[in-house]
Amino acid sequence: MGDIRSPSRRALLFGRRPAEPLPAAFRPPWAKPEPEFLAACTHCDACVRACPEQVLIRGADGLPRFEAHAGECTFCSDCVAACDSGAFEPARDPPWTLVAQVAATCLSAQGVVCASCRDVCPASAIRVSPGARGAATVDLEACTGCGACVAPCPVDAITLQHAPAMEAVA
Numbered sequence: 001m002g003d004i005r006s007p008s009r010r011a012l013l014f015g016r017r018p019a020e021p022l023p024a025a026f027r028p029p030w031a032k033p034e035p036e037f038l039a040a041c042t043h044c045d046a047c048v049r050a051c052p053e054q055v056l057i058r059g060a061d062g063l064p065r066f067e068a069h070a071g072e073c074t075f076c077s078d079c080v081a082a083c084d085s086g087a088f089e090p091a092r093d094p095p096w097t098l099v100a101q102v103a104a105t106c107l108s109a110q111g112v113v114c115a116s117c118r119d120v121c122p123a124s125a126i127r128v129s130p131g132a133r134g135a136a137t138v139d140l141e142a143c144t145g146c147g148a149c150v151a152p153c154p155v156d157a158i159t160l161q162h163a164p165a166m167e168a169v170a
Contacts, residue, residue, distance in 0.1 A: 025059055025061070025063065025065040026065055026066040026068070026096075026098060026160060027063075027064065027065060027066065027096075028047055028051075028056050028064050028065075028066055028079045028080075028088070029066070029073060029075055029077075029079070029080075029095035029096050030077070030079075030080050030088045030089055030090050030092055030095045030096070031087060031088055031089075031096070032087055032088065032089050036087075037063075037087050038063070040085050040086050040087040041063055041064070041085055041087040042085045043062045043063060044084075044085070045058055045064070046082040046083055046084070047064050047079035047080075047082050047083050047087075048064050048079075049082070050078040050079050050081065050082035051078060051079055052074075052076060052078060053070075053071050053072060053073060053074055053076075054070060054071065055067055055068070055070045055071050055072065055073050055147065056079060057070065064079070066098075066147070068147030068150035068151065068160050069150055069151050070151070071147070071148075071151060072120075072122070072146045072147050072148035073145075073146045073147055074146070075095055075144070075146070077090065094144065096145055097145070097162045097163045098145025098147075098160045098161070098162060098163070099138060099140050099143040099145050099160065099161060099162075099163040100117070100125070100126065100138045100143050100145065100147075100149050100150070100158055100159070100160060101138065101158070101159050101160070101161045102117075102135050102136045102137065102138060102157055102158060103135075103156075103157040103158075103159065104135065104157075105155050105156070105157045106135040106136050106153075106155070106157040106158075107132070107154065107155055107157070108128050108129065108132045108133070108134060108135055108136055109134055109135035109136075109157075110132075111132050112132055113131065113132045114128070114132070114154070115128045115136075116149075116152040116153055116154065117136055117149035117152065117153055117158050118136060118149075119152075120148045120149055120152050121148055121149050122144075122146065122148055123142050123143060123144050123146070124142065125138055125139045125140075125142035125143040125144070126138055126139075126143075126149060127139070135157075136157075136158075140163060145160055145163075147160060
């Protein structure tokens with residue numbers, strides 16, 4: 001029999017869970033690469049307050065992050081205009097590398113007719129086969145990573161991820 005004072009057993013008895021790693025923070029659109037952003041951002045929340053869609057939040061680390069479950073980024077650039085610290089690169093196109101990704105839990109993949117992600121996608125980047133014949137698919141070239149599809153998904157099958165680096169075409 002194991003030691004009853006084991007930290008994992010104590011945590012179980014007292015309802016504590018082991019600390020899970022925090023998910024990667026998605027910075028606002030046009031944010032500089034992470035090391036530069038961290039060095040420049042002053043934690044002033046000007047970008048968070050300027051966001052008309054209220055999809056930028058103050059993270060646990062005090063830094064702004066994009067929260068797709070709150071809604072869609074319309075790429076209005078109000079966050080960039082509000083920042084005086086130089087944490088953004090407004091000329092960068094596209095504004096970030098985020099794209100939607102569909103998990104195997106997609107209702108269409110389970111044979112249930114659902115097109116909630118497709119119906120809200122402003123870039124028409126999501127395809128759903130008629131009659132629930134397979135998971136929704138994302139056209140990575142068309143997807144802007146705006147997050148409009150994340151919150152409406154009834155089974156949380158849509159997430160955002162950084163797109164794989166696109167190879168230069170010779």
